[in-house]
Amino acid sequence: MAVLVASVGGYVQHRQQQPAATDSAWIGRLAPALTLPDLDGKPHRMGDYRGHRVLLNFWASWCGPCLDEMPALDRAQAKFGEKGAIVVGIAMDEPERIRSFLAMHPVSYPILLGQLGAPSTTLQLGDIHELLPYSVLIDADGRILATHAGALPALQLDRWLAASPRKP
Helix, strand or coil, X not given: CHHHHHHHHHHHHHHHHCCCCCCHHHCCCECCCCEEEECCCCEEEHHHHCCCCEEXXXXXXXXXXXXXXXXXXXXXXXXXXXXXCEEEEEECCCHHHHHHHHHHCCCCCCEEECXXXXXXXXXXXCCCCCCCCEEEEECCCCEEEEEEECCCCHHHHHHHHHCCCCCC
């Protein structure tokens, strides 16, 4: 029985670390017009980011690969933010857990709270398996350029954000 439990646990951990297939039908679509609150309850409309390339990164405080990815996202925001790219973290977790985590591990990019109930915010943006971390790259016109399930490799993160011209 212990071997079975260990095997299942190992498989689950392996699946969380591996990129998963995403629904490519989302590529080229306009991103949904979402409004999500920040940790203070202030609503943020995704449409307010028009004119910028935006990387939405879905995460949770209990997701190891998500937490491993956050320092790279923070560095990317610092590196590409002045060129018009914006990283936005969308926490798929309870606000109290997010506040506690960010108090110990602050980031320089905005954190919003995703909708946990059906349909979840990740599902609304193409995360058909609802796995975390999950990232969505949106162009300056609000169209989805790419999606990625699993932690983003540093080179891919740089490629996604490097070509981020500001719209006039």
